[in-house]
Amino acid sequence: MTNQAISSYREQDSFERFREGFPALREQTYLSICEKSILHDDVRKSVDSYLDRMALATADRAGHEEKVFGCREKFARLMNVDAATIAAIRNVSDGINSVAWAMPMAEGDNVVVSADAEHPNNVYPWLRLRRRGNEVRSITPRPDGSLDIEAMIDAIDDHTKILSCATVTFAPGHRTDIARLGEACRKRDVFLLADGVQSAGILAHDLSSDPIDGLATSTSKGLLGIYGFGFLYISPKWIDRLEPAYLSRPAVLMQSDDHSTMGNYDYELQPDSRRFELGSHNLAGAYAMDASLKLLLDLGIGAIEERVLPLARALKEGAAAHGLAPAVPSEGPGHSHIVTFGAIDAGGHGFSSDPMIGPISEHLAKAKVAHTIRRGQLRLAVHAFNNEDDIEHAVACVGEAINSL
Ligand SMILES: Cc1ncc(COP(=O)(O)O)c(C=O)c1O
Structure with a gap:
């Protein structure tokens, strides 16, 4: 051989x-991973170990955090970026809404999206911005259902702040030409936001070189985890321009390891993507991810x-x-x-x-x-x-x- x-x-x-x-x-x-994941025995065992710890009151914060840090780090490795660029969130909707409300936008600024080709969870967050005086430029897809990339690029103007698209559409399932869209977005300082749920864990992404500024995913499909847990990648180039709409302790730079005190009421945001994390994590989701990402990374x-x-x-x-x-x-x-x-x-x-x-x-x-x-x-x-x-x-x-x- x-x-x-x-x-x-x-x-x-x-x-x-x-x-x-x-x-x-x-x-x-x-043959339905585009709908929902199925669980590998290792993933189930990992979630069971979390439930056992809760049932027997043997859980501790350090043990839980280890899983959250662990899966954040593994997802970062899967995407070939630093763990600091990843926030542990709930789902695609959470990630997209987070970016929508963190982006500084003046009245009249716009977002480009192809509403008829996207999952509703990559459409409603943008429609909601209309109440803030922002315009949603929805570009008609091609007759075969694929994104009309050139028309989306033509729709960008000096008031465009975000272009949002799926890496692979949920139907008919075209893979998006991210390189072409990203190149156009970079030239105009437009944030390219990707809904990565259909491709994450199945198709290769290299976020250190792909021209994607933000990527949101749930873990309930190709990442082989459970519902209610997800990841948000934000490029370090943008992080200082984005101020989250919501805030709680995980998003704030801790002055000490004492999690229950606040010190004075001055605070500084985390310098990285953790500024998008909110409150307690879905730990069952993190335990699942820690195990499934290990399997996916082992396969490559x-x-x-x-x-x-x-x-x-x-x-x-x-x-x-x-x-x-x-x-x-x-x-x-x-x-x-x-x-x-x-x-x-x-x-x-x-x-x-x-x-x-x-x-x-x-x-x-x-x-x-x-x-x-x-x-x-x-x-x-x-x-x-x-x-x-x-x-x-x-x-x-x-x-x-x-x-x-
Ligand atoms: C392309 C796409 N985006 C988003 C979702 C689901 O969004 P969320 O993770 O917010 O539930 C789906 C689920 O089918 C999807 O196919």
């Missing part, structure tokens, strides 16, 4: 071992991306061979781990008026292939725990469904 063959064999082996840790995969073919985010993209391509090509064309072509920059079929917006959340989609979805459900319907499209997605058998099974079900129409 050549060295390359040996290392790819080892890699395959570590993915198979990783897969074995997910009890859900013994029951079903899980580059190797995960290299594993999932060909599997997603095989799913697209297999379905296409049965006459079901993917909504996002498998060649080209838009290709991601999310695979969708059917006309965009021919229906909504959980239903489709596309006559092919309902019967295929029913067939997949009977064959225990977890999937969703979003924006009227049939939606599946791949993570590092999926393998070639999962893809073959899903493709065979699609074929059977089409033949029975």
